[in-house]
Amino acid sequence: MSDADAPAFGVQNFGVYVHWPFCLSKCPYCDFNSHVRHAAIDEARFLRAFAREIENTAARVPGRTVTSIFLGGGTPSLMQPATVGGILDAIAERWAISPDVEVTLEANPTSVEAERFRGYRAAGVNRVSLGVQALDDAALKELGRLHTAQEALAAVAVARASFDRYSFDLIYARPRQTPQAWADELKRAISEAAEHLSLYQLTIEPDTPFFALRAAGRLAIPDDDTARALYDTTQEICVRAGLPAYEVSNHARPGAECRHNLVYWHAHEYAGIGPGAHGRLDLEGRRHATAGEKRPEAWLMRVESLGHGLVADEVLTSEERADEFLLMGLRLAEGIDPARYAALAGRTLDPARIQMLAAQGFVESDAAGCLRVTAAGFPVLDAVVADLAA
Numbered sequence: 001m002s003d004a005d006a007p008a009f010g011v012q013n014f015g016v017y018v019h020w021p022f023c024l025s026k027c028p029y030c031d032f033n034s035h036v037r038h039a040a041i042d043e044a045r046f047l048r049a050f051a052r053e054i055e056n057t058a059a060r061v062p063g064r065t066v067t068s069i070f071l072g073g074g075t076p077s078l079m080q081p082a083t084v085g086g087i088l089d090a091i092a093e094r095w096a097i098s099p100d101v102e103v104t105l106e107a108n109p110t111s112v113e114a115e116r117f118r119g120y121r122a123a124g125v126n127r128v129s130l131g132v133q134a135l136d137d138a139a140l141k142e143l144g145r146l147h148t149a150q151e152a153l154a155a156v157a158v159a160r161a162s163f164d165r166y167s168f169d170l171i172y173a174r175p176r177q178t179p180q181a182w183a184d185e186l187k188r189a190i191s192e193a194a195e196h197l198s199l200y201q202l203t204i205e206p207d208t209p210f211f212a213l214r215a216a217g218r219l220a221i222p223d224d225d226t227a228r229a230l231y232d233t234t235q236e237i238c239v240r241a242g243l244p245a246y247e248v249s250n251h252a253r254p255g256a257e258c259r260h261n262l263v264y265w266h267a268h269e270y271a272g273i274g275p276g277a278h279g280r281l282d283l284e285g286r287r288h289a290t291a292g293e294k295r296p297e298a299w300l301m302r303v304e305s306l307g308h309g310l311v312a313d314e315v316l317t318s319e320e321r322a323d324e325f326l327l328m329g330l331r332l333a334e335g336i337d338p339a340r341y342a343a344l345a346g347r348t349l350d351p352a353r354i355q356m357l358a359a360q361g362f363v364e365s366d367a368a369g370c371l372r373v374t375a376a377g378f379p380v381l382d383a384v385v386a387d388l389a390a
């Protein structure tokens with residue numbers, strides 16, 4: 001751990017991200033590292049490779065206490081509970097585990113997957129994040145999802161019965177969506193939510209079928225004014241329901257934030273395990289940015305021959321590290337400590353720029369000196385960050 005981190009800037013958490021790269025079908029908007037295979041997946045072989053990469057990573061960063069684990073994808077709920085249990089055991093064999101560790105598994109809300117929830121809980125998972133995406137069957141179909149709204153709600157009910165903590169994701173700013181229709185859908189969703197909701201504005205990613213459809217004029221997504229109205233509707237309804245945004249797209253009751261994602265946004269340390277997983281490891285005071293081979297079978301072969309599947313392992317410069325801290329931290333409603341930025345970058349943020357952005361109403365500083373983006377600044381967050389980092 002470098003001098004730029006603890007103890008002056010509080011306790012450093014340590015997260016472990018494990019990527020399961022398979023899905024039953026590919027959604028037309030998705031550019032995540034997810035693959036469809038028609039033959040059965042050899043889970044035992046993947047489990048051995050995960051355990052090996054965990055062992056290898058722990059040898060590089062020993063002595064950490066794991067505060068959160070996130071099994072993401074792809075569709076991790078396609079794994080057998082025994083595979084999930086094996087991954088969690090492999091992590092516990094190599095690192096100490098915090099008594100209040102948060103263990104999240106991303107799940108698709110089909111009935112088949114919900115049947116595994118109790119098995120996941122028995123394996124050590126204590127939180128699920130469900131990809132509900134919409135509560136409207138026509139929209140679900142257009143998004144290429146394999147579940148109906150009713151099936152998703154049934155999976156949410158199983159999650160509620162199986163776990164103390166669960167969250168679900170919705171995508172808004174979908175084709176032809178109006179603020180009124182979204183308001184109704186969101187209120188319905190909130191009535192099913194407990195402590196946490198992730199609400200993502202549909203992004204048209206390059207190299208996806210949605211990108212090609214839009215380029216061909218066959219996908220009418222909301223224009224900027226409608227997208228802004230949809231965003232404002234989201235904030236109003238969630239604040240009124242006691243689920244304010246603690247991050248650009250994530251809403252929670254105070255204290256129920258996703259601790260694992262906070263590791264990223266606080267720029268703490270995390271291990272990335274599995275195909276295409278990213279990590280940030282602190283070795284001898286220097287931060288390494290790691291990335292795994294994305295193709296699942298190539299990743300397997302790399303791990304089997306080298307002990308790890310990394311294809312990138314770069315030391316970040318202090319400037320890169322400080323920019324990452326700024327970029328991630330300003331996504332949070334709580335904002336950042338400018339002193340930590342200065343310690344990382346070796347220079348302070350430009351006071352004239354802060355003053356200008358504050359005069360425009362986009363940022364503010366609190367009594368403790370934290371710098372944060374305001375409600376007016378969040379819709380133009382990218383521009384605010386670019387301005388501050390310049």
Ligand SMILES: C[S@@+](CC[C@H](N)C(=O)[O-])C[C@H]1O[C@@H](n2cnc3c(N)ncnc32)[C@H](O)[C@@H]1O
Nearest residue numbers: 029030032073074075106131169200201202203
């Ligand atoms: C990579 S997915 C993994 C979870 C699970 N496979 C699923 O789809 O339900 C994580 C979340 O990212 C969001 N997401 C993925 N692509 C998106 C896009 N192009 N625009 C907005 N949200 C997106 C979805 O809400 C999804 O639940």
Ligand code: SF4
Nearest residue numbers: 023026027030034074
């Ligand atoms: S199920 Fe999730 S990860 Fe898989 S393709 Fe769809 S959005 Fe992407």
